[in-house]
Amino acid sequence: MQLSIDNLTKVYPDGTRALDGLSFDVSPGEGVVILGHNGCGKSTLMKCLTGLERPTSGRLSLAGLDLTSASRRELRPPCASGSAASSRSSTWSATSRCCRTCCSG
Numbered sequence: 110m111q112l113s114i115d116n117l118t119k120v121y122p123d124g125t126r127a128l129d130g131l132s133f134d135v136s137p138g139e140g141v142v143i144l145g146h147n148g149c150g151k152s153t154l155m156k157c158l159t160g161l162e163r164p165t166s167g168r169l170s171l172a173g174l175d176l177t178s179a180s181r182r183e184l185r186p187p188c189a190s191g192s193a194a195s196s197r198s199s200t201w202s203a204t205s206r207c208c209r210t211c212c213s214g
Contacts, residue, residue: 110172111136117167119153127153128164160184 112135119128127150135141143151156162157169160176169176176184 111170113168113170115168115170117154117157117169118165119150119157119162120165128157128167131167 114134115132117128117131118126120126131150131154133141143154145151153162157164158176164177167177174183
């Protein structure tokens, strides 16, 4: 599933600009490594990808689902009983795999 980051910006309340217009795409099967100096925004990017932080502006999307404007309900994993099987199920699974892969090392 395609991960797209378009013009992502995160400015904290104290004025710190952690991300400033970041854009890139990750296609299925691609691997990405985020490298940089202390304080350059690596952790903020991961927090935005996992939903721990909301970007100030820009767009994050996975398989066409806009993660920056999706509600918590839309991002919630499907019901364990299987009664909530839908197209969101595959999107959640891919988001979960993406985040585990990105955050695991």
